[in-house]
Amino acid sequence: MEMTHAHEEGAHSPRFYWIVGGVLAAITIVEVLITLIHLPHPLLVPILLVLSVIKGAGVIMFFMHLRGDRPPYQVMFLIPFTLAVTFILFFLLLFSQHVGIAG
Amino acid sequence: MSTPPTHTTQDTHGTPSSHAAPAPMLGSLGVDSRKLGVWAFIGSETLFFAALITIYLIMAPVNMARSDAQDPKEFLDIAFTSLLAAILLASSLTMVLALAANKRGDTRQFRIWHLATVILGFCFLGGQVYEFNKLLHEGVTLSSSLFGTSFFVLTGFHGTHVAIGAIWLLSTFFKVTKYPDSPENAMDIELAGLYWHFVDLVWVAIFTLIYLI
Numbered sequence: 001m002e003m004t005h006a007h008e009e010g011a012h013s014p015r016f017y018w019i020v021g022g023v024l025a026a027i028t029i030v031e032v033l034i035t036l037i038h039l040p041h042p043l044l045v046p047i048l049l050v051l052s053v054i055k056g057a058g059v060i061m062f063f064m065h066l067r068g069d070r071p072p073y074q075v076m077f078l079i080p081f082t083l084a085v086t087f088i089l090f091f092l093l094l095f096s097q098h099v100g101i102a103g
Numbered sequence: 104m105s106t107p108p109t110h111t112t113q114d115t116h117g118t119p120s121s122h123a124a125p126a127p128m129l130g131s132l133g134v135d136s137r138k139l140g141v142w143a144f145i146g147s148e149t150l151f152f153a154a155l156i157t158i159y160l161i162m163a164p165v166n167m168a169r170s171d172a173q174d175p176k177e178f179l180d181i182a183f184t185s186l187l188a189a190i191l192l193a194s195s196l197t198m199v200l201a202l203a204a205n206k207r208g209d210t211r212q213f214r215i216w217h218l219a220t221v222i223l224g225f226c227f228l229g230g231q232v233y234e235f236n237k238l239l240h241e242g243v244t245l246s247s248s249l250f251g252t253s254f255f256v257l258t259g260f261h262g263t264h265v266a267i268g269a270i271w272l273l274s275t276f277f278k279v280t281k282y283p284d285s286p287e288n289a290m291d292i293e294l295a296g297l298y299w300h301f302v303d304l305v306w307v308a309i310f311t312l313i314y315l316i
Contacts (some may be wrong), residue, residue: 014203021196028192028310032185035315045316052311056304063199064300072132073142080146084153088160095161 012062020062027055141294145301148264152305155260156312159253166249173248178238179314187230188310191265194223195303198272198296205292210283217276217292220299224269231262257313261305268299 031051034044061067066074130136166172197219204212235255238244243251275295279288 011203011206014200017196017199017203021192024192025189028185028188031311031315032181035181048311048315052307055307059195059300059304059307063195063303064297070134072134072139076139076142077146077149080149084149087150088153088157091157092160 011065017062020058024055024058027051027058135290137290137294138297141297145297148301148305152257152261152308155253155257156308159257159313162249162253166253169249171248173243173250175250175254175313178241178243178250180234180237181314183230183234184310184314187227187234188306190223190227190230191303191306194220194227195300197223198299202292202296205279205289213292214276214280217272217279221269221272221276224265224272224299228262228265228269231258231265235259254313257309261302261309264302264305268295268302271295271298 031048034047034051039047060077066077128136130139132139163175167174197216201213201216201220204210204216235258238251243254245252245255272295275291278291279285282288285291
């Protein structure tokens, strides 16, 4: 019963999935267009990262149905995901040419 | 005293008893242990790809400072890779549409969307083979530079995951087609779909961090 409930919670209509897919496609197009207008690097990087995070969140929440799914599933993914993002940021800082050990 | 849940309706081959409602393999956490296992696997894969992406990002400035430097901007074709990103994104959409069709009991729609997912997966793989071949002809190899090494290891592992995912989806399709009444079909499709969406998720990160930035 609990599983059925969880599945129903995460389920949406095909129309909803088409809308999500359309939004994700639009974000991808915006990402590519932004790289073509040659923005300064300090401006370009955060914009692309934010767009990428929105895309990733869309896939995780609506296509993988993690939003509204049972907490053990969420924990099983979100803990390693948080660790992974933390590791990437710390390693980049550590090996940064400005402040890290490679500087 | 509460009655323990029975798991006797589990039937792997869709025998007549399979018309009963699907019985999840409930573990001590009260959730399906197969799905929890796939989420744990995806969690470990997240750390694996995070390590590969970190290596690429750390090696990028080191690569440019070396005498054998190869500038990624000279070799990577953003337009073509954008097409690959669109293909993988579309395959995620068709996958979730296949899952939704299966939940509705719409066999025809399920088959269309599920096979579309597999076809799009193989299109992506074909595109990646083309890209690798082009790079090899331009002199970018596993040992030509730090860029070549870190790029091929990262995208090669991702491509391998796509290939495994496509085979997984194809085997799920044949299983569901052969045993349409199996109570495990919904979970089988969902698990294959979870893995497939994860593969797409990794490409979202690779596309931005490696190709666009």
